[in-house]
Amino acid sequence: MRDLMSLxxxxxxxxxxxxxxxxxxxxxxxxxxxxxxxxxxxxxSLLQYGPTEGLRELREAICRVMAEExxxxxxxxxxxTTGGQQGIDLSIGTFVDPGDTILAEGPTYPGxxxxxxxxxxxxxxxxxxxxxxxxxxxxxxxDALDAxxxxxxxxxxxxxxxxxxxxTMSRERRVRLVHxxxxxxxxxxxxxxxxxxxxxxxxxxxxxxxxxxAGWVVYLSTxxxxxxxxxxxxxVAAPPPVLRKMNLGKQxxxxxxxxMSQRFxxxxxxxxxxREHLAHVSGIYRSRRDxxxxxxxxxxxxxxxxSRPGGGLFLWATLPDFINTRELAARAIERHGVAFVPxxxxxxxxxxxxxxxxxxSGVSESTISEGVHRIGNAIGEMIELQKAxxxxx
Amino acid sequence: MRDLMSLxxxxxxxxxxxxxxxxxxxxxxxxxxxxxxxxxxxxxSLLQYGPTEGLRELREAICRVMAEExxxxxxxxxxxTTGGQQGIDLSIGTFVDPGDTILAEGPTYPGxxxxxxxxxxxxxxxxxxxxxxxxxxxxxxxDALDAxxxxxxxxxxxxxxxxxxxxTMSRERRVRLVHxxxxxxxxxxxxxxxxxxxxxxxxxxxxxxxxxxAGWVVYLSTxxxxxxxxxxxxxVAAPPPVLRKMNLGKQxxxxxxxxMSQRFxxxxxxxxxxREHLAHVSGIYRSRRDxxxxxxxxxxxxxxxxSRPGGGLFLWATLPDFINTRELAARAIERHGVAFVPxxxxxxxxxxxxxxxxxxSGVSESTISEGVHRIGNAIGEMIELQKAxxxxx
Numbered sequence: 001m002r003d004l005m006s007l008x009x010x011x012x013x014x015x016x017x018x019x020x021x022x023x024x025x026x027x028x029x030x031x032x033x034x035x036x037x038x039x040x041x042x043x044x045s046l047l048q049y050g051p052t053e054g055l056r057e058l059r060e061a062i063c064r065v066m067a068e069e070x071x072x073x074x075x076x077x078x079x080x081t082t083g084g085q086q087g088i089d090l091s092i093g094t095f096v097d098p099g100d101t102i103l104a105e106g107p108t109y110p111g112x113x114x115x116x117x118x119x120x121x122x123x124x125x126x127x128x129x130x131x132x133x134x135x136x137x138x139x140x141x142x143d144a145l146d147a148x149x150x151x152x153x154x155x156x157x158x159x160x161x162x163x164x165x166x167x168t169m170s171r172e173r174r175v176r177l178v179h180x181x182x183x184x185x186x187x188x189x190x191x192x193x194x195x196x197x198x199x200x201x202x203x204x205x206x207x208x209x210x211x212x213x214a215g216w217v218v219y220l221s222t223x224x225x226x227x228x229x230x231x232x233x234x235x236v237a238a239p240p241p242v243l244r245k246m247n248l249g250k251q252x253x254x255x256x257x258x259x260m261s262q263r264f265x266x267x268x269x270x271x272x273x274x275r276e277h278l279a280h281v282s283g284i285y286r287s288r289r290d291x292x293x294x295x296x297x298x299x300x301x302x303x304x305x306x307s308r309p310g311g312g313l314f315l316w317a318t319l320p321d322f323i324n325t326r327e328l329a330a331r332a333i334e335r336h337g338v339a340f341v342p343x344x345x346x347x348x349x350x351x352x353x354x355x356x357x358x359x360x361s362g363v364s365e366s367t368i369s370e371g372v373h374r375i376g377n378a379i380g381e382m383i384e385l386q387k388a389x390x391x392x393x
Numbered sequence: 394m395r396d397l398m399s400l401x402x403x404x405x406x407x408x409x410x411x412x413x414x415x416x417x418x419x420x421x422x423x424x425x426x427x428x429x430x431x432x433x434x435x436x437x438s439l440l441q442y443g444p445t446e447g448l449r450e451l452r453e454a455i456c457r458v459m460a461e462e463x464x465x466x467x468x469x470x471x472x473x474t475t476g477g478q479q480g481i482d483l484s485i486g487t488f489v490d491p492g493d494t495i496l497a498e499g500p501t502y503p504g505x506x507x508x509x510x511x512x513x514x515x516x517x518x519x520x521x522x523x524x525x526x527x528x529x530x531x532x533x534x535x536d537a538l539d540a541x542x543x544x545x546x547x548x549x550x551x552x553x554x555x556x557x558x559x560x561t562m563s564r565e566r567r568v569r570l571v572h573x574x575x576x577x578x579x580x581x582x583x584x585x586x587x588x589x590x591x592x593x594x595x596x597x598x599x600x601x602x603x604x605x606x607a608g609w610v611v612y613l614s615t616x617x618x619x620x621x622x623x624x625x626x627x628x629v630a631a632p633p634p635v636l637r638k639m640n641l642g643k644q645x646x647x648x649x650x651x652x653m654s655q656r657f658x659x660x661x662x663x664x665x666x667x668r669e670h671l672a673h674v675s676g677i678y679r680s681r682r683d684x685x686x687x688x689x690x691x692x693x694x695x696x697x698x699x700s701r702p703g704g705g706l707f708l709w710a711t712l713p714d715f716i717n718t719r720e721l722a723a724r725a726i727e728r729h730g731v732a733f734v735p736x737x738x739x740x741x742x743x744x745x746x747x748x749x750x751x752x753x754s755g756v757s758e759s760t761i762s763e764g765v766h767r768i769g770n771a772i773g774e775m776i777e778l779q780k781a782x783x784x785x786x
Contacts, residue, residue, distance in 0.1 A: 018442070019442075020441060020442060021441075023436075023437045023438075023440035023441045024437045026436060026437065026440055028432055028433075028436055031432050031436055032428075032432055035425075035428040035431075035432065038428075039421055039424050039425055039428065040421075043416075043419060043421055043424055044416045044417045044419065045416075045623075046623050047416035047419055047621035047622075047623045047624070048413060048414075048416045048621070048622060048623050049411070049412075049413060049617075049622045049623060050623065082475050082625075082646075082647040082650075082651075083647050083648055085645075085646070085647050085648045086646060086647045089645055089646050089647070093511070098491060111644070111645075111648065114641060114644055114645040115645040115646075117645070118486065118642065118645045224442075228440035228441070228653075229440070229441060229442045230438075230439050230440040230441050230442060230443065230651065230652030230653055231440070231651060231652075231653055232475075232647060232648075232649070232650065232651040232652075248507060249511065251504070251507055252478075252482055252504075252507040252508040252510070252511045253475075253478070253479060253482050253508075253646060254475040254476050254478050254479045254482070254625060254647070255476055255478045255504065255625075256625070257475075257625065257651075258475075258623065258624060258625040258650075258651040258653070258654045259623030259624075259625075260621075260623055260624055260651070260653065260654055260657065261651045261653055261654065264653065
């Protein structure tokens with residue numbers, strides 16, 4: 001995916017591939033104000049190593065950010081990570097031995113797939129529908145694995161505005177999922193980078209909150225989407241004994257996260273209401289999502305389907321079976337100057353080859369329309385090729 | 394080690410445990426100047442994701458920093474890492490399968506030990522003397538391993554001002570080591586965080602340069618000691634095919650390093666001569682080292698020995714056999730208010746129990762004298778205890 005992103009940096013290429021939040025609208029005067037206080041009060045300390053678990057003031061602020069979603073937490077249950085990605089890496093690294101089975105939605109976050117591979121996890125995908133992960137299907141899968149003598153180490157899930165599917169797990173399923181986790185002693189790794197990037201509907205309870213401190217949920221999130229990804233500041237909330245293990249992993253991985261970035265987040269949250277900034281960028285994303293949905297109606301073939309996310313950064317489109325989206329992506333970049341993420345990268349079992357992830361947060365509405373138009377042209381060419389050469393019927 | 398560091402944050406405790414460079418002397422007007430240009434010209438981009446391999450301008454600047462030590466490199470052979478620690482983690486993660494044997498100096502960097510453990514490497518230690526790693530001993534060890542049918546995946550080495558031993562590998566041994574690596578097809582992971590933190594003597598050639606592009610050296614370094622550790626900006630130089638593999642590891646680990654930190658380093662290096670800052674802090678460290686050597690002569694028992702580093706941040710002291718430095722460290726922190734790193738953490742095979750690592754960069758000369766005085770008292774108590782209760786002779 002990152003390789004595609006760097007291809008997509010060539011001039012003239014429209015990229016719907018990345019997960020870039022809008023950073024253009026961040027106000028310079030706020031940056032200047034933060035920098036002033038950093039220089040004046042924290043210069044020596046922000047240039048120094050910090051504690052592995054992160055600055056105490058930041059962990060306290062993170063608890064307040066979590067409380068916005070009704071997730072109660074205390075600073076001793078929080079560890080700062082180098083972006084949300086490191087939270088995934090440390091979760092998998094802490095719980096998974098080579099060859100262990102883990103569960104993840106199908107499709108799952110494409111950026112988690114190399115992490116699963118890195119720790120040699122065997123991944124089984126749990127299907128989703130418009131209401132998110134299908135808990136019945138999960139239960140059947142657990143039974144089947146049990147019959148095989150396989151005990152999955154964890155379920156990695158993104159309940160809100162799932163990346164890449166763009167769907168949200170319903171309240172009823174969340175409750176059932178946590179009950180099931182308790183019954184079956186299944187650890188849930190809840191990744192929630194997008195929960196507050198909401199355009200529509202009400203916030204639903206986090207799995208963390210529904211667990212009520214029973215210890216079956218490790219919660220991951222990040223400031224990447226609510227403030228800035230360039231800071232690389234994310235976090236893990238977990239029961240302290242789990243956190244101690246993950247802390248050892250972080251010591252080995254990078255000792256601590258950028259103290260300068262952490263201090264920036266602390267001073268930003270102290271001075272400004274992040275929810276205002278978030279409301280502003282979410283408004284931008286909503287318009288961009290609408291532009292994308294309109295363009296898809298106009299440009300994609302009638303057989304195509306796609307999700308209609310109520311938040312987040314991505315939607316997931318599925319094309320007729322005979323269209324391989326990896327081939328389509330190569331054609332789209334080379335001949336049409338547009339990039340997206342082919343769906344195969346969101347599965348560990350070879351599926352997803354006629355699907356694609358489209359990002360609507362990173363570019364303007366007119367660019368989105370033009371980008372989808374170009375993908376539509378590339379699809380049209382593949383359909384023509386199929387008519388000319390393909391199919392035995 | 395990090396746990397000790399957090400203990401050592403209690404008020405009144407003198408810590409000679411950490412590896413804290415001096416950040417107090419960083420000039421505020423330079424920080425302000427950099428922040429101004431960051432706000433004016435790079436605000437949206439420094440808040441955004443960057444490429445996994447790091448900002449191009451930073452990779453170019455890194456090549457110039459390496460050139461100061463005579464190490465030629467091009468930006469395509471460089472990847473930015475989240476501190477030097479991530480360079481170690483990615484090197485081990487890329488080359489080591491669980492159960493593989495690797496080689497490291499004995500003692501080795503205590504912060505690398507959890508990384509070795511994380512990837513389940515079997516570590517064999519190569520002995521050192523005042524001229525660094527003993528290449529004859531390495532050769533014998535390779536022969537012995539060969540006879541066992543074991544092929545070590547790599548040698549992790551810190552040729553300059555080794556952490557924790559405080560010794561530097563001689564020129565002759567460097568030449569022999571690289572020849573041996575070529576002959577025996579042994580990958581060298583050269584960690585060089587301290588090479589430019591030199592108080593005495595001439596710079597010696599890096600293994601990277603001696604390898605002359607043959608591909609048997611992966612080079613690691615960091616801005617932690619030459620600018621600031623709080624930025625968490627380090628780097629790897631490696632042949633591009635190796636770097637591509639490590640790039641995949643970095644995607645899984647944290648996607649990219651803090652763009653804000655990277656931009657800060659770029660703009661700092663563009664405007665100021667980092668060698669001036671380095672000369673300034675190195676002068677401070679030299680005086681602190683001298684204070685520590687003087688205090689050791691006065692306070693430590695006659696049977697103790699220690700290294701006399703010509704640069705870097707650490708020295709290594711060895712006490713009489715009967716003194717367990719883990720016990721000593723507990724006594725020193727609890728009863729005498731002083732922290733150091735017990736030597737056992739620098740070995741993977743149970744050795745080092747009568748040794749300790751002492752840091753001389755992080756606190757003032759008078760604090761160093763007082764700290765060594767306190768450790769001396771703790772040692773005195775242990776010697777008294779030994780006389781009263783220990784020993785069967």
